[in-house]
Amino acid sequence: MNLTVFALTGAALVGLGVYGLIARVHMLRRIMAFNLIGSGLFLFFGAAGARGVGLDPIPQALIITGIVVALSASALAVGLVVALARSSGTACLPDEAGDT
Template sequence: MTVYAVTGALLVALGLYGLIAARGLLRRVVAFNVVGSGVFLMFGALGWYEGHTDPVPQALIITGIVVALSASALAVGLVVAHARVSGGQVLEDDAP
């Protein structure tokens, strides 16, 4: 099951790239969620032993999934509010 932990590590890298390189704000929210689930997958797969996953990481991951949704909802609200004010979804610092 190490393959899942390695996949999680690669997902963190992929999401990190999107979080920094993407200029669209909603795309960054998507990338942030990919980083999150990559961390969860790494964490959970490392707790796998003889057919079962350690229940403590499992519980912490469920907590993490819910917190990630809360953060995403707040971020999406801010992105939409920003777009209505500025007419775009790029931060001023990132504008070409």
């Protein structure tokens, strides 16, 4: 039962992240929503890898690798948003600047 709760929580995090990615205009909020999607997927994969008699090390290795890649991709994305904000004066894309 615990693994089902973890898998459903991961699915809920992915859903919230997709909503935030679609509904938000500010680029930093979109980066946070994308990270929320990744965290939900990591939780779901961890719950899926724990099913059965023993623990499977492959999903655990994929989760650890994914965390490292997500951290570096987030740092790159935040750097690009900072460069966009310095050049244009706003952290929103030009065609979406009027929306909230």
